[in-house]
Amino acid sequence: MQATKNIPFFSFDATTELIRAEIKQVFDDFLESQWYILGDKLTQFESAYAAFNSTAHCIGVANGLDALHIALKTLNIGPGDEVIVPTNTFIATWLAVSYAGATIVPVEPDKATYNIDPNKIEAAITGKTKAIIPVHLYGQPCEMDKIMAIAIKHNLAVIEDNAQAHAATYNGQLTGSFGDINATSFYPTKNFGALGDGGALTTNNAELDKNARLLRNYGSSEKYHHEIVGLNSRLDEVQAAFLTIKLKYLAQWTAERQRIARVYSEQLTDINGLVLPVTATGASHVYHLYVIRTTRRDDLRAFLKNKGIATAIHYPIPAHLQKAYGGLGYKQGDYPIAEELAATSLSLPMNPGMAIEDVQCICSTVRSFYE
Template identity: 60%
Template structure:
């Protein structure tokens, strides 16, 4: 990491230089796509993806009812309408059968989110999109390296967005993101938009943005990208240990994986009706957990104007009320997992004794 920092510092070129070009090529090879365009963050990646497809006012974009709000914000920022669809309760991912029912004459895009690191059922989603002449924009922020039917997430959609926020499986040391696509013309348009709408300095073709992946973050991501496959294997091993140590706890629902999907475990999320009490119990034992995400987008104040009251999307609301992310990181040992499992078991005994 230090060598990469020095290399960038000594180059005297800090924006859209050789490090970004090299990272874009290397991430394209990793993600099995023709084009990667580095941008400032994951939200910008989704906004630019929608914009180059011409999505705007009057258009509808099908989104999951349970996701991080950035998915919805991207739709709002281009002036389109987010149309929430409930997930499969078992996987927390978008349910293709419900997507089909949500398609209207105003639908333009399906935006699946590979939540927590598990690939959505992309074969069915792509078939629906083709049947109804819709675009697909994957939100791949949590799932770099996951696959469905042997094909990597972030390579299915017409144009896709991903995030390299520090907490992601492939994280920068600050905000960073990228757009991936197999369409060279769409990639070119994103390149123009990310740089003030310009291909040549001081000559602006369109009203663009300042959304550029900087050289330092690109250099650091190039190093970490080399480690990502190994880190993914370690995350999957930790998940296997969790599955083994938690298998017989009836009050706890463990992650389920759809047939044909792989999971890279950005998060290891369990569900329980006693979520808040369990979180406090584990905290008392020095075990930190997190809730991803406590409030679904339709219940956020930011989307009060859509008039989507509590009860409108019961699956998303139930998942939000019961989800708990257990500790998960590359290098976590089985001993660490056993400590977390013991803490959960001690809580279970407390509940059963009442």
């Protein structure tokens, strides 16, 4: 069976229809309240998300990049400090370190999980290292037991980048609850996304919570009184209200993603030359993306497009080879695992509400490419 209709890479149709009436009602309430920034709806969401994520505190901010930046600033990380980051990640992880004025120290991923390889972290630690930012990429938790042990041994802070792994667990513990202070994004296409930009921090540390709240609001807890040099980065009331609604459905949507992933894995297994996602021992994968790998990636993508199936590439150019980081002097071959992943990875359609018939159609079309 091959595609006879267009199958989008991502669609909001099913999730939007499910919550449409609630969204309209909460927007009307928001409009009538005439309170649009730092109000009750944000407070309610922060309490709900902290409880969901098993942390004491949640701080809503404008987006995921700001969350990472603020996390670094709460830890007083800046010029002269080094921060360990994955080579295989969206550029926001690197940008946050740059914004803080700290030095980026890249570490290659585990080739099976695509996440930072904990076995390579200690070799990158120097006397200037202050933090590690593990990224739970594509919905797969990092090996947090090893990473936390390294951080404790070397007295380093940990900032989880949890933008792609809402509701994922490692050894039964939710991502976003391991580190000193952790960042997430609510970009609309995330597993738990707003209807616009948004982000948050989670922490169990009351002092970091206090500092993050100051930083997001001009360094102020009382209007026109500024304790520190802060930013303007606040999750607005309407997005907080929308997220409170969507939080009720996250478990359902996560289960749908995992069900779709199972169909992919069952039907695409044993294709010579095709590498399927691997879930680390102890991890629960929430499949923000279902990423396959093949040396014939570009040909496969073109073939699927011709059959009406949209795909995506995450991420075609590693951060160390981006023009933005040309000044760091990295060149092709410096981080070969990240470069290989960038050249061979292909993301298949993955979204809640997707018809299983469409998933099966995608699988049969992929198989026909290899026949």
